[in-house]
Amino acid sequence: xxxxxxxxxxxxxxxxxxxxxxxxxxxxxxxxxxxxxxxxxxxxxxxxxxxxxxxxxxxxxxxxxxxxxxxxxxxxxxxxxxxxxxxxxxxxxxxxxxxxxxxxxxxxxxxxxxxxxxxxxxxxxxxxxxxxxxxxxxxxxxxxxxxxxxxxxxxxxxxxxxxxxxxxxxxxxxxxxxxxxxxxxxxxxxxxxxxxxxxxxxxxxxxxxxxxxxxxxxxxxxxxxxxxxxxxxxxxxxxxxxxxxxxxxxxxxxxxxxxxxxxxxxxxxxxxxxxxxxxxxxxxxxxxxxxxxxxxxxxxxxxxxxxxxxxxxxxxxxxxxxxxxxxxxxxxxxxxxxxxxxxxxxxxxxxxxxxxxxxxxxxxxxxxxxxxxxxxxxxxxxxxxxxxxxxxxxxxxxxxxxxxxxxxxxxxxxxxxxxxxxxxxxxxxxxxxxxxxxxxxxxxxxxxxxxxxxxxxxxxxxxxxxxxx
Ligand code: NDP
Numbered sequence: 001x002x003x004x005x006x007x008x009x010x011x012x013x014x015x016x017x018x019x020x021x022x023x024x025x026x027x028x029x030x031x032x033x034x035x036x037x038x039x040x041x042x043x044x045x046x047x048x049x050x051x052x053x054x055x056x057x058x059x060x061x062x063x064x065x066x067x068x069x070x071x072x073x074x075x076x077x078x079x080x081x082x083x084x085x086x087x088x089x090x091x092x093x094x095x096x097x098x099x100x101x102x103x104x105x106x107x108x109x110x111x112x113x114x115x116x117x118x119x120x121x122x123x124x125x126x127x128x129x130x131x132x133x134x135x136x137x138x139x140x141x142x143x144x145x146x147x148x149x150x151x152x153x154x155x156x157x158x159x160x161x162x163x164x165x166x167x168x169x170x171x172x173x174x175x176x177x178x179x180x181x182x183x184x185x186x187x188x189x190x191x192x193x194x195x196x197x198x199x200x201x202x203x204x205x206x207x208x209x210x211x212x213x214x215x216x217x218x219x220x221x222x223x224x225x226x227x228x229x230x231x232x233x234x235x236x237x238x239x240x241x242x243x244x245x246x247x248x249x250x251x252x253x254x255x256x257x258x259x260x261x262x263x264x265x266x267x268x269x270x271x272x273x274x275x276x277x278x279x280x281x282x283x284x285x286x287x288x289x290x291x292x293x294x295x296x297x298x299x300x301x302x303x304x305x306x307x308x309x310x311x312x313x314x315x316x317x318x319x320x321x322x323x324x325x326x327x328x329x330x331x332x333x334x335x336x337x338x339x340x341x342x343x344x345x346x347x348x349x350x351x352x353x354x355x356x357x358x359x360x361x362x363x364x365x366x367x368x369x370x371x372x373x374x375x376x377x378x379x380x381x382x383x384x385x386x387x388x389x390x391x392x393x394x395x396x397x398x399x400x401x402x403x404x405x406x407x408x409x410x411x412x413x414x415x416x417x418x419x420x421x422x423x424x425x426x427x428x429x430x431x432x433x434x435x436x437x438x439x440x441x442x443x444x445x446x447x448x449x450x451x452x453x454x455x456x457x458x459x460x461x462x463x464x465x466x467x468x469x
Contacts, residue, residue, distance in 0.1 A: 002034030002090075004176065007043055007260070008183040010050035011193025017042035024176060027093040027319040028311050028357045036176045044168065047197035051139040051166035052215050054194025057135045059164045061120060066162055070115050071296045072189035073158075080185055087177035091222050092146050093318040093358070094274060094282075095311045097163040107150035109184075110453070114158035119453045121162075121322060125413035131467040136164030138217035139240065140461060141210030143203065143231070145223040146175035146321055147277040153179055154442075155452045156220050157196065159185075161459035163250060168216070168237060172205045174321050177251070203227065210339040211235045211242075219245065220460060222279075243460045244451030245308060245442055247377040248405030251398035253420060254283030255391070255411030260291055263410040266381055266433075268302035272362045275320045276329075276381035280406030280428065280441075284374055288386035296344055299364045303345035306362040307329055309354060319358040320380055326358040329380030333363055333375055341367035341384065357399070377403065390417045393425045402404035404444030406430070428452070 005021065017035045026033040077084075084107070085100030090355045094103055125132045129447040140160050144152040153169060159168050171179030182200045194212030207227075210218055213235035218241035221231050227370060228244040234240045254263045262442050267285050276283070287295040311318030320326055333348050362381045367374055374384045398407060407429040409417040421429040425458040439457035442448055450460055 002177055004034065004180045004200070005037045006231050007037065007039060007047070008187065008198040009047045009195070010197065011187065014046075016040065017046070022173060024091065025322070026090055026173075026297075029323050030323075030356055030358070033090050034177065036173070036200050037428075038173075039199040039206050039210040039309070041205065043199045044203070044206055044213065046140060047199050048210075048213055049330045050194035050197055051168055055136075055138055057167055058192060058195045059138070061164060065124075067115065067118055069189060069191050070111065070118065070158065070162060073191070074111050074115065076106075076185040076189045076379055077111060078221050078379065080181060081108065084178050084181055087181055088149055089099055089311050089318075091177045092149065092321045092441045093218070093311050095313075095315050097314065098274065099213070099311070103148060107146065107154035109437045110151070110154040111158050112260040112452055114162045116201065117159075117458060118162040120327045121455065121458060129469060130267070133465040134459075134462040134465065135465055137461055137463050138165060139215060140167040141213070141216045141219045142167055142333060143207050143219065143221045143223065144167045144169070144171055144179075146172035147274065149175040149178045150182075150379040152222050154184060155457060157182075159452075159457040160220075160461045161191075161195065163458050165461045166195045167197065168210060169196070170203070170210060171198065171200060172431045173200070173202060174222060176200050188370065208234055210332050212237065214238055216240060218461070220450065221245065228448065235367075243452075244448035245450050245452060246405075246446060246448040247379070247403060247446050248279045248393060248443065249375065249377050249400070249401050249403045250280055250282050250406035250408070250426065251284045251286050251424075252408035252412070253286045253388075253394045253398060254288070254295070255409065255417070255420075256268065256291070257287045257412040259412040260287065260294055264295045264298035265302035265456070267408070268299045268364060269306065271383040272303070272317050272381045275317050275360065275411065277320060277325075277379055281388070282406070282408045283378065283383060284369070284398075285383055286384045287385060287396055288390050289389055292385075294389045295385055296366060299383070300345045301360045303364045303383075308359055310350045316366070317362060317381060320360050325380065326360060327361050329378060329382065332376070332378045332380070332382060336365050336371065336373040336382070339367070339371045339373065341365040341371055344385075346381075369400055375401065391420065395420060399423075399425050405447035
């Protein structure tokens with residue numbers, strides 16, 4: 001049983017101003033796995049004051065000083081990576097291979113990327129008659145979701161540290177353990193007091209206190225659209241910068257010349273990874289109408305092959321994060337059935353043999369783009385296959401969404417795939433797979449306004465100053 005009752009403020013582990021606790025539930029067993037403290041606005045005030053004090057010196061440190069700290073964090077992170085992975089498995093139900101592997105690896109990748117970018121980053125540039133300086137924005141509030149806990153925290157903390165900012169992290173209540181260990185790592189690396197602070201608690205309390213705080217200069221938020229909207233409203237009074245990374249309903253276009261069976265299988269398996277709880281998941285699979293039968297066969301086989309069960313074993317998919325998330329997904333599956341979408345795999349209820357834990361059946365529908373299951377983010381292992389007539393139709397369908405986060409194009413002709421990618425109104429498009437820590441990640445439209453990852457992630461935490469003449 002884990003017990004994390006202290007917050008990390010000003011380089012110390014401190015008690016909450018007013019004691020209040022909450023239990024954390026293991027989604028695979030529905031049993032209590034530990035207890036955390038829930039903070040208050042008074043704890044946020046203390047953390048912000050510490051961050052403000054620390055900014056006076058951290059904001060003036062040399063690149064070399066900040067690199068030294070990032071390298072020390074990297075060494076501590078490596079020592080505790082399995083522990084971090086196990087925390088992710090326990091808090092949000094990722095299978096152990098995924099938790100110890102990709103979840104922790106994403107955090108390590110963002111750390112390495114921050115180190116690489118910091119070495120080369122042009123904090124000062126002469127442009128014509130002017131000296132352009134990039135300066136740290138100041139005290140940052142970082143508010144993160146539970147779905148990829150290490151990715152979401154590390155993609156904010158390390159560029160912010162590298163840029164010379166100080167910060168207060170508000171981890172998700174559903175997945176608070178890995179953030180706690182990360183705070184220990186940052187402390188053990190010798191990060192100066194007040195540079196990094198962490199207060200656990202409810203978004204409506206801690207998040208609001210950060211968003212409205214006079215002395216917080218920017219908020220970086222990853223999460224749902226309604227909360228993103230609320231944060232922008234809360235932050236408006238103090239005119240602070242707000243970076244939003246929100247949801248998605250990304251389209252995966254399989255072109256006629258692609259290996260259809262392999263791509264449909266890949267897209268189906270990809271959708272079920274992390275139990276479908278990935279903002280950039282290709283949740284709408286667009287296939288040529290003339291080859292729909294072939295696609296249905298491949299998707300059914302791939303979906304039925306996804307193993308679901310105890311995340312401590314070698315399964316492809318664990319539970320979803322919570323009872324409430326389970327119920328939301330069940331409601332969407334019911335909506336799909338009510339709307340007349342054709343269910344080709346999965347469906348309502350838990351998979352056979354799993355009567356405890358928030359396990360969902362990997363599910364595939366064939367539908368149309370006007371259905372609710374094609375328009376709203378389900379954030380679960382539910383894929384909708386949508387047939388298209390020609391490439392123009394595929395582009396039209398892909399862009400017919402309130403969201404614009406990710407996209408995928410598969411085909412033999414890379415130039416043609418890129419031509420299609422250029423026409424998609426989304427922040428990132430993967431052409432025949434690929435992965436790049438240096439590629440900017442963020443949304444068009446309702447998917448947000450920020451860009452994280454790589455050098456672009458640094459700019460979230462920097463002000464631009466012109467010294468003219
Ligand atoms: P939420 O928006 O519910 O929560 C995200 C964080 O915001 C949590 O820490 C939450 O706290 C906090 N929060 C809640 N209310 C407020 C508030 N009023 N003010 C400030 N903070 C608040 O999202 P989920 O955690 O449910 O995450 C899933 C969503 O995140 C999906 O929509 C997904 O698409 C999106 N997402 C986007 C990504 C991107 O990069 N674009 C990446 C990953 C996820 P609490 O712990 O109390 O809930």
